[in-house]
Amino acid sequence: MKDKQPVDIVDTQNLKIGNDHRIKIRIFEAKNFYRNNKADSYCIVTANYLSEDGRTIERPQKLNLPLMRKMSNPFNNGTIRRKGSYSSTLIDKKSLEPLLGQKEGKEKIKDIQYETKIQPCNSNPFWGEYFEIILNKNFYSVKIELLLKNSLLSFPVGEIYLYKYELESNKEGKVFEIWKPLNSKNISIKKEINENGHSHLFESINDDILHDCIVCENIIQEEGIICSQCHITTHVKCSQNLCNCEACGSIRIEYRYIDYPILPLKYYCKLKDLIVDEKLNIVNLISKSCDSKDEAARDIVAILNEGDLAIPFLSQQCKLEISKTKVPETLFRGTTFCTKGVDFFMKLICKDYLDETIGPTIKKIIKQHRDCEIDPTKLINEYGEYVTDADHVPDENIVNLKECIKMILDSIIESSVHFPVELRELFSKIQDYAVEEFPNEKNVRYSSVSAFVFLRLFSPAILNPQLFGIIDENLKSREVRTLTLISKFVQQTANLVEYQNGKESYMNVLNNMIKEYIPLVKKYINSISRVQHKSVIKQRKRFFGILIRKKVENDMMEEKGKGRVDLEKWFSSVHRLINRNLNNIKKEVDKNSTRFKLHISRNIRKINWTTFLNDTISKENKRN
Numbered sequence: 240m241k242d243k244q245p246v247d248i249v250d251t252q253n254l255k256i257g258n259d260h261r262i263k264i265r266i267f268e269a270k271n272f273y274r275n276n277k278a279d280s281y282c283i284v285t286a287n288y289l290s291e292d293g294r295t296i297e298r299p300q301k302l303n304l305p306l307m308r309k310m311s312n313p314f315n316n317g318t319i320r321r322k323g324s325y326s327s328t329l330i331d332k333k334s335l336e337p338l339l340g341q342k343e344g345k346e347k348i349k350d351i352q353y354e355t356k357i358q359p360c361n362s363n364p365f366w367g368e369y370f371e372i373i374l375n376k377n378f379y380s381v382k383i384e385l386l387l388k389n390s391l392l393s394f395p396v397g398e399i400y401l402y403k404y405e406l407e408s409n410k411e412g413k414v415f416e417i418w419k420p421l422n423s424k425n426i427s428i429k430k431e432i433n434e435n436g437h438s439h440l441f442e443s444i445n446d447d448i449l450h451d452c453i454v455c456e457n458i459i460q461e462e463g464i465i466c467s468q469c470h471i472t473t474h475v476k477c478s479q480n481l482c483n484c485e486a487c488g489s490i491r492i493e494y495r496y497i498d499y500p501i502l503p504l505k506y507y508c509k510l511k512d513l514i515v516d517e518k519l520n521i522v523n524l525i526s527k528s529c530d531s532k533d534e535a536a537r538d539i540v541a542i543l544n545e546g547d548l549a550i551p552f553l554s555q556q557c558k559l560e561i562s563k564t565k566v567p568e569t570l571f572r573g574t575t576f577c578t579k580g581v582d583f584f585m586k587l588i589c590k591d592y593l594d595e596t597i598g599p600t601i602k603k604i605i606k607q608h609r610d611c612e613i614d615p616t617k618l619i620n621e622y623g624e625y626v627t628d629a630d631h632v633p634d635e636n637i638v639n640l641k642e643c644i645k646m647i648l649d650s651i652i653e654s655s656v657h658f659p660v661e662l663r664e665l666f667s668k669i670q671d672y673a674v675e676e677f678p679n680e681k682n683v684r685y686s687s688v689s690a691f692v693f694l695r696l697f698s699p700a701i702l703n704p705q706l707f708g709i710i711d712e713n714l715k716s717r718e719v720r721t722l723t724l725i726s727k728f729v730q731q732t733a734n735l736v737e738y739q740n741g742k743e744s745y746m747n748v749l750n751n752m753i754k755e756y757i758p759l760v761k762k763y764i765n766s767i768s769r770v771q772h773k774s775v776i777k778q779r780k781r782f783f784g785i786l787i788r789k790k791v792e793n794d795m796m797e798e799k800g801k802g803r804v805d806l807e808k809w810f811s812s813v814h815r816l817i818n819r820n821l822n823n824i825k826k827e828v829d830k831n832s833t834r835f836k837l838h839i840s841r842n843i844r845k846i847n848w849t850t851f852l853n854d855t856i857s858k859e860n861k862r863n
Contacts, residue, residue: 257501259811260374262286262381262406265493266355268365269385271435272396272421272488273428278387279716280364280396282490284353285384288377289449295458296379296451356703357388357716359617368703374498378403380451385421385490396428397421397487400471404448406496411819412812414495414531420469421487424454424480436486439466441478454480495531499815507810514542514813521817521824522552526576528823529816536579538812544587545806550661553580554668561672561687567680570673571690581665582695588659590708593700596654598709600646601701604721605714611640611721614745619717637748643721644728644752651697652759655766666692666768682735688764693733702726732756 266282274280288297353372358364372381384398399419409415423432444450444463452459454477462475469484513521522539529535543549556577564570571578612618613632666688673687700707701722705714714722728749731738735757737750817824 257807257811259497259499259501259808259815260376260378261371261497262374262401263369263371263495263497264381264383264401265369266366266383267491267493268363268367269421269490270363270488272385273423273432274360274362274387274396278389278394279357279359280361280385280387281357282355282366283382283384283386284355284370284372285382286352286372286374286378287380287382288375289379291377293449296456297377354713356714356719359716359720369706379449383490383492385488395423395425397423397425397482397490398453399490399492400453401494401496407498410496410498411815412495412497412499412531412534413819414493416491416493418489418491420485420489422453422469422471422484423482423487425482428482432482432486434486436483439471439478439481439484440468441466444472452477454478495534497815499811501805501807501811504807504810507807507814510810510814514539515546515548524824524827525813525816525820526556528827529576529820530823531816532574532576532579534812535816536576537583538809538816540580540583541587541809542806542813544584549584550665550668553577553584553665554672556580557665557669558672561669561676564676567673567677567683567686570683570687578691578695581691584665585662585691585696586707588661589696592654592657592659593696593707593709595657596650597647597697597700598704600650601704601709601722604643604646604725605710605712605718608715608717609639609643609721610636610717611643611724612636612717613640613724613748614743617720632745640721640724641749641752644725644749647701647725647729648732648756648759652763655763658767660770662692663767663770667770670768684768685735685761685764688768689733689735689760692764692767693760694730698726698730698733701729728753732760735760 264284266284269280269282289295290297353370355366355368358366380403381401382398383401385396387394387396399421441464444459444465450459450463450465450472451457452463452473453471454473457474459472459474463472464475464478465472466484471481473481522543525535525539526532540549540553543552557571560575560577561570610633613636615632618632669687669691670684673683677683700709704710704722705712727743727746731746732753737753738744738746740747
């Protein structure tokens with residue numbers, strides 16, 4: 240029997256090999272879009288898929304709500320068109336109230352549609368939120384839609400698309416940040432915004448790629464046209480319903496698309512040897528030369544943690560970071576490989592700790608639904624409208640906010656005995672390194688630890704509890720604002736300084752509370768940085784045996800429905816990262832000594848990165 244021919248790197252569908260297929264999107268901000276002074280803004284991210292026969296596109300629909308495909312302006316006359324209706328049949332607002340009163344959690348389909356937080360009325364709203372979507376083989380596009388929302392209705396303003404055929408040219412996870420023009424098929428705002436843009440420059444579609452119409456959302460089979468500027472596609476008959484090109488404003492996003500094979504664990508032995516080299520040479524090279532510190536830190540720390548090597552590695556990185564810092568006030572305040580690594584390690588270790596400490600308190604605050612606004616410019620009346628002439632803040636609001644802050648900080652401080660042992664050891668080393676480097680700075684022992692545990696763990700978890708898995712519901716504007724104010728206070732207290740008369744002078748009313756909690760925060764930091772027994776790090780030669788054993792344990796856990804750790808996925812991601820940054824790594828090697836250069840170059844050649852996957856997939860294919 241003839242051996243099967245080597246399989247191309249992307250042709251893995253017929254092999255018994257996994258696939259890391261996902262897209263990570265960060266929505267930053269929007270500008271120059273149509274808006275109503277009484278409406279807040281948010282975005283919806285949707286993944287669309289081709290049907291099995293490839294003839295239609297399957298788009299998620301909101302459960303228990305009509306799909307508002309064509310809509311007149313609800314802020315002007317309060318009417319919308321029925322799903323699929325192109326006639327004048329209208330639905331009155333009152334008939335929608337029972338539907339719109341349902342919980343937002345029921346309005347979206349899990350793993351397909353995602354929503355950002357709602358930002359208060361603003362001409363330049365900022366979200367800065369990440370969404371990571373796991374994709375399947377029928378993935379077609381990602382749609383990002385900007386909407387306005389008042390107390391009753393959501394109103395679509397514009398949308399952008401990221402198509403698979405455009406993303407496939409860079410599927411190794413390279414990060415792109417772009418402004419994309421919004422397009423709208425909402426004819427109710429066409430007259431008002433068209434003067435801001437210009438006519439589309441349409442031309443016939445002359446390729447073999449599958450396109451869909453942005454207006455009717457059907458596959459284009461004939462009479463299709465594409466705009467040479469904004470690249471939207473539509474039917475000729477539907478194009479008259481579009482607003483002008485670049486008339487709807489734009490949205491800034493960052494995205495990373497990945498479609499990469501995941502091999503069985505045994506094929507990553509050589510890569511493992513490089514990662515767990517006793518001097519961690521290749522890992523340090525990646526930290527200096529990779530184009531995505533977030534991705535590199537996450538995957539390398541995850542792998543090292545499986546062999547109990549994460550703490551010595553992160554300790555080394557922190558020591559190096561401290562030695563490079565000239566002013567203690569800036570220690571660990573930047574975004575570096577070191578801070579990203581510790582950040583991910585905390586999230587890896589502290590999930591249960593957060594649930595047990597601030598989790599119940601956050602849920603209680605959300606349930607109470609109290610008004611805690613202390614900024615006079617953001618007060619809202621009983622009708623949900625902003626108060627434009629407020630000259631002072633109600634005393635009740637200040638009392639409410641102080642009570643919420645007290646509940647959060649007390650729950651944190653009282654939980655020090657339950658703080659994870661792994662982080663105690665790491666923070667103990669960080670504190671020792673910082674005091675040694677800055678012996679005359681009495682607060683550096685606190686600021687070096689608070690830069691992680693408060694600024695990168697508690698404050699973000701309070702600000703966005705959904706992201707940390709503390710809650711799974713969408714919050715209303717009042718709760719979002721309350722948690723934002725609490726997060727600001729926690730961060731300021733962790734900095735061990737009071738508020739000054741700056742741009743957030745309204746927070747000055749909390750200075751007495753900051754004075755009260757600074758000693759308690761110091762006591763908490765000292766408590767979580769104290770260890771009685773140092774952990775014993777396992778020997779390097781046993782490391783991969785640990786991985787194999789954990790792989791078996793995880794497979795057994797998966798059978799019992801308890802989940803698993805994707806060891807192969809982490810190695811696949813590191814391999815992809817090295818492959819993508821190989822030229823940068825070699826340049827970094829050239830800066831070092833001849834002996835080091837020879838050692839690393841020999842090890843890099845050991846794995847021929849350009850053929851490693853093809854050869855391994857070919858072997859696996861023959862074996863099967």
